[in-house]
Amino acid sequence: MTDPAIAVEDLVVYRGKRQVLFDLSCAVPAGQVTGLLGPSGGGKTTLLRSIVGVQEVRSGTVTVLGLPAGDRALRTRIGYVTQAPSVYADLSVRDNLRYFAALTSGADRIQEVLASVELADRAGDRVDQLSGGQRARVSLACALVGSPPLLVLDEPTVGLDPVLRRDLWNLFHDLARAGSTILISSHVMDEAARCDRLLLLREGRLYADDTPAAIRARTGTEDLEEAFLRLVSHAEEVR
């Protein structure tokens, strides 16, 4: 097996006085879609922030594409989409993309990226005139425009209609087939089945780091939500 795109070892993170991640270790393989699943408040965003290098960590190491997280050389290689759409509401869709393209040298891909998130017809509209789901897609487009080898997406499909959600998942798999690594968080368990690999995170601890098939086999159920519940109750009995 080749080196993982992301390797996390014994990661401990506090936010304020509260411990959010407890000695967390996991690996995200390159060229696949890995889902980070778990209830909200479980530490998903904190883990993603640690990977993109904007989170202060207490101890442990995070290695991304062979470099320590936050390394200067990684800044052109990661596309990060925060949970709340972080784009400029007072700019048009196209102006947002132009700006993020200038930060990543992807200016010639604006039209292509807008088409891939199905916003080509809204390019001239101001972001604050769009719906929540459309804003989320603008935010996603701003990460895609630089064609980064690693995409870190914090709940990018929340509030989207099922057809669009399916299309975006197809897009993620297309990108992965083309060689990108995609780490995507969700609190919706029905998205778990769409991933090549799953990390189940709850209360700052990892309950699984495996393929959906292996998790189903280990827990003896086809339903991934039920599998998650069994993993949690099993871990609690052991503890």
Added chain:
Amino acid sequence: MNLAITAATAWRVLRQLRNDPRTVAMLVVVPSALMILLRYVYDGSPRTFDSIGLSLLGIFPFVAMFLVTSVAMLRERTSGTLERLFTTRLAKLDLLIGYALAFAVATVVQIGVVSLISFGWLGLSAPAGLGWVLALALASALLGMAMGLLVSAFARTEFQAVQFLPAVVLPQFLLCGLLTPRSQMVDVLRWLSNVLPMSYAVEGLTRVGQGTVDAVLIRDVLVVVACIVAALALGAATLRRRTA
């Protein structure tokens, strides 16, 4: 730092301003209207109008850019765009200089219009030359921007950011020598006045009004520039790539 990224940031901030025509109108119209009001309040004493009017050309851009920057930077912090920018190759200096360039353009427009009205119509005079007026006005604007950036780190909401305006501006306004000559203040207030940057902007503009281009005027400009650099450095320290 990367010139293309700095320029893209300046262009982006200008587009945001341009998409908010009401703010642009307020930036341009309010100083001009106040100057007209002032002219007729001091209808009987043109010399008073000259001295206060010139000082105001330094105070307007300070106040305007302080407000615009503190709110704009607070939005960057709270909307998540700042966090996102810090995962890209944008350097802090790209952001700071990008903002500075955009607001310098806005200040040139603001001061251009108010100067046209003041010098062309209201009879305000700047014997030392308009170049000095523009230089001091630009310096004041950048000082306002740098201090706005700094206070945005201490505000969590736009309400709080706006409340910083009277806290930062009014003491400087009272002590800058516009209402009472600084030489007539009691010692403590004069010392205080000596460490507040607006005092130097106003003193410089007063010199411009007297037509004396001397070492004091040049020192005043340098002090304001030094304060801009200091406030920007402190503001930059509040922009952290990694946060708790």
